[in-house]
Amino acid sequence: MQELELVVSAVNAATPQIRELRLKAVDGGTLPPFAAGAHVKVRIPGLADARCYSLMSFDASGAAFDAPDEYRLGVRLEEASGGGSRHMHGLGVGDRLGVSSPQNDFPLAVGATGEATTVLIAGGIGITPIASMATALTAAGRPWVLHYSGRSRSQLAFVDELATLAGERLVVHADDDAATRLDIGALLATLSPSQHLYVCGPKGMIDALIEGAKTRGWPAEHIHFELFTAAAPVAGDQAFEVELAQSGQVLTVPADKTILEVLEDAGCDPMYDCKRGECGVCTAAVLEGVPDHRDYFLSDAEKAGGKLIQICISRAKTPRLVLDL
Numbered sequence: 353m354q355e356l357e358l359v360v361s362a363v364n365a366a367t368p369q370i371r372e373l374r375l376k377a378v379d380g381g382t383l384p385p386f387a388a389g390a391h392v393k394v395r396i397p398g399l400a401d402a403r404c405y406s407l408m409s410f411d412a413s414g415a416a417f418d419a420p421d422e423y424r425l426g427v428r429l430e431e432a433s434g435g436g437s438r439h440m441h442g443l444g445v446g447d448r449l450g451v452s453s454p455q456n457d458f459p460l461a462v463g464a465t466g467e468a469t470t471v472l473i474a475g476g477i478g479i480t481p482i483a484s485m486a487t488a489l490t491a492a493g494r495p496w497v498l499h500y501s502g503r504s505r506s507q508l509a510f511v512d513e514l515a516t517l518a519g520e521r522l523v524v525h526a527d528d529d530a531a532t533r534l535d536i537g538a539l540l541a542t543l544s545p546s547q548h549l550y551v552c553g554p555k556g557m558i559d560a561l562i563e564g565a566k567t568r569g570w571p572a573e574h575i576h577f578e579l580f581t582a583a584a585p586v587a588g589d590q591a592f593e594v595e596l597a598q599s600g601q602v603l604t605v606p607a608d609k610t611i612l613e614v615l616e617d618a619g620c621d622p623m624y625d626c627k628r629g630e631c632g633v634c635t636a637a638v639l640e641g642v643p644d645h646r647d648y649f650l651s652d653a654e655k656a657g658g659k660l661i662q663i664c665i666s667r668a669k670t671p672r673l674v675l676d677l
């Protein structure tokens with residue numbers, strides 16, 4: 353993957369928690385193109401893992417996708433920041449960043465939507481890839497509607513630009529306003545399974561949408577999503593052991609770590625990418641034990657079979673898992 357050195361050209365406070373960063377090439381030249389849903393990985397000094405940020409565009413001419421002269425990122429300051437969002441919020445104009453070329457794990461199938469209205473749903477900072485999708489659908493002349501939800505209206509970033517782009521296609525929801533609070537079930541009841549759903553937001557929103565859409569007969573290929581958070585401990589999580597069959601090594605996975613993190617701590621070099629249970633790169637074969645599946649990659653049948661596990665997020669229902677690693 354191409355590594356770019358970019359310079360911060362503008363910083364805007366979109367909300368008290370969200371900053372917009374605009375990045376340009378150091379020589380001011382054109383940047384690599386991207387498609388709606390794409391992200392870049394930003395190297396953060398002192399952190400082993402790069403941080404992923406979706407690329408935003410509100411330019412319906414399409415030029416910002418095909419020959420961008422800047423990348424626009426929206427970064428929410430996370431209360432439990434591991435250092436990534438805090439570093440990004442500390443940047444000023446003129447600071448330089450090492451950034452990957454764009455990569456897309458959340459592609460928009462513009463041609464697959466036919467005449468049916470594409471339904472875009474964003475929760476909080478999940479608006480960043482969804483805004484680009486609204487822009488791309490506009491550029492392609494396809495029908496769409498955007499439901500944008502947050503804790504309160506004041507926490508919703510980029511509403512003015514979205515309103516300019518969307519007009520009446522933008523529906524704003526606020527949790528603290530009973531009249532507009534997003535009700536996923538009620539929304540789905542107004543839609544048809546022939547429509548494609550694209551959602552980016554917190555896990556609770558995505559889980560509710562997937563569950564509700566499946567129950568109402570949506571085919572899996574019409575449900576598209578991207579999660580913003582990596583694996584997080586769930587109340588009641590317990591430590592368990594992992595035996596690596598190829599070496600015989602036995603490791604303990606504490607309640608607040610993933611199998612992947614424990615393998616890395618032990619000096620192993622496991623394959624991974626998203627660390628959110630979406631991409632499938634970290635799949636491992638289970639030889640013994642029962643996985644506690646928490647990913648979005650394996651099919652229901654694969655999960656029920658219990659022979660595969662996403663080690664970046666899933667855990668164990670039994671005291672020990674034996675993995676073919």
Ligand code: FES
Pocket residue numbers: 623624625626627628629630631632633634635647649662663664665
């Ligand atoms: S790293 Fe993507 S599913 Fe685990």
